[in-house]
Amino acid sequence: LIRFEEVAKTYDMGATQVFALQGVSMEIERNEYVAIMGPSGSGKSTLMNIVGCLDVPTAGRYELNGEMVSELDDDELARIRNQEIGFVFQTFNLLPRSNALRNVELPLIYAGCSAKERRERAVDALDSVGLADRMDHRPNELSGGQKQRVAVARALANDPSIILADEPTGALDTRTGVEIMDLFSSLHSSGNTIIIVTHEEHIAAYCRRIIRFRDGRIESDEFNVEA
């Protein structure tokens, strides 16, 4: 499914360079449930942006379902993103002037869904994250945790086969966080591939495999025997 070979990402800051990722090689099979952990600035979000075809590596090879992603054109990348991948951004990226329902409908518009089906699926997704009573609120009319739950609902609306979630419970209290993780776990048991960035051990405990990063490199990659 996902294969990285010596992937690197370097940012050129003029006088200096930042090595966000260095020599990353890993494979993630279909229907895996993986946690990505590591200190602040260690390259986790950079990795997720590349896996999700939102950014390209500076060096190395990235293969997704047998296709060399670095050789695909923009249209093919957009097709993969829209059909295969649901993304929960660390910074939410909600449209400020659209309400919660509209924000969740957005990926369904690209997928060519009818207006009626779009609304039904968006309502279901918001209900599944406990926001049935906040659908007509715009982002500045929602609390921090509510904004995060809208971002999770948007990632689920299109029923993607790969879910990439960057700190999906960071702004949530423990109980709300557990509800979101139960949602991801049930998506995992129906066959989806789930990759979650978290710095909380009790969230990573839901996953089957934990890959730890430090300074842009894989520090460890272990199966989680408790899950």
Next chain:
Amino acid sequence: LIRFEEVAKTYDMGATQVFALQGVSMEIERNEYVAIMGPSGSGKSTLMNIVGCLDVPTAGRYELNGEMVSELDDDELARIRNQEIGFVFQTFNLLPRSNALRNVELPLIYAGCSAKERRERAVDALDSVGLADRMDHRPNELSGGQKQRVAVARALANDPSIILADEPTGALDTRTGVEIMDLFSSLHSSGNTIIIVTHEEHIAAYCRRIIRFRDGRIESDEFNVEA
């Protein structure tokens, strides 16, 4: 120092109303170290915005250092905010086109500091949160946790007597989070008043008092004997 009497905040959404805060009465003395906890959507950020003079209550009285805040004009409110209060927002609110150093210098420009002193204090503040090597990065060139640490540095730069921090460690790994809390604890022991919103019990454990909210009301208000 801070006295709330039956403070309420209601948002009028047209057909419905949202009761973000209802009948909140509390007192916080100078040099207290208080944690605010509660589920997502329970009114924590709404409370902090009112305490920080960034928003006004719909009903009730708010007294700060003996002055009735609801009767002050905008200039007086701005003076209190700039001199007395350092604020770490839940959504960071960094200026996107300014680098980390410039973002931290910002409150010092309003305080009338010389350019030389401004730069020195901003460099010190960024160094104290572990970002000496990211000063010339703009927000989109920083990781999530690094952005949060810039927001913390900005709140400290002006050496305020009251620090209001809304989830100051939410995007940080445990070790970086502990470093930030040690910073707050040393500010507390030099006489500052610190109020922290968090949903993590191990962060609240640093504080001397824990006030828990539910559905816009105070559910409990206890001293933390371990601290």
